[in-house]
Amino acid sequence: MEIQYTAIPVERLEAMREEGKDEFGNKWQLRVAEGWEPLRCCLRKASQDEDIALICYSPWDSASPWMEAGPVFVHYEACAGYSATDQYPASHLRSKAILNPFDHTGARAYDHITFLGNEDDHEAALKDVLSQPEVAFVHVRSQEAGCFHFLATSRDGSAGR
Ligand SMILES: [Zn+2]
Structure with a gap:
């Protein structure tokens, strides 16, 4: 995926x-x-x-x-944004994160909420959550501060299949 x-x-x-x-x-x-x-x-x-x-x-x-x-x-001023949209943002790989998944109706998919530690394979965990049929998209958040990091979706539209 x-x-x-x-x-x-x-x-x-x-x-x-x-x-x-x-x-x-x-x-x-x-x-x-x-x-x-x-x-x-x-x-x-x-x-x-x-x-x-x-x-x-x-x-x-x-x-x-x-x-x-x-x-x-x-x-503060405009920047180029994040262009490596097929790569897990390197600055977030070694962080304590929450994978906060939502289903196809937009409701939280509680069964697939995942907590990641510094040493965990963030990308593999994210793939696993996104491959669940009921998961449509994932918000990756900071575990310590709770704040939003980025949105993750399946590129090939295979989420849910
Ligand atoms: Zn910026």
């Missing part, structure tokens, strides 16, 4: 920058990176002194009772 890894869509970020606020009304505010902040626009860690912003983000793009929103770091 080929997995598609999706960061925050560039268009949504661009609209927020133009508005000067995130989708929840928080001001788009410049912040100087200390160098540890995980950036969800391009799925890498910030370098020290980079211009970033802390925003509230929800990976859902339409109303859903399952919708979760929370704080994520992004670049």
Whole structure:
């Protein structure tokens, strides 16, 4: 199975920058990176002194009772986004993560929630969850902070088969 890894869509970020606020009304505010902040626009860690912003983000793009929103770091100015969409983001491989799966109706697939430690094979675990017939997509989150990392879907549309 080929997995598609999706960061925050560039268009949504661009609209927020133009508005000067995130989708929840928080001001788009410049912040100087200390160098540890995980950036969800391009799925890498910030370098020290980079211009970033802390925003509230929800990976859902339409109303859903399952919708979760929370704080994520992004670049203050537009960046290139995450282009290696067929590769597990390297900066997230050695992290404590939760694989938070959803079914084809958009509801959480509780039976397949998976907790990963630093040493686990994240990609294999993600493939395993995405290959479950009832799983349509997975939100990968931080286990420590709970915040959203990225969206994972099956590239060949084989999820559910
Ligand atoms: Zn970025």
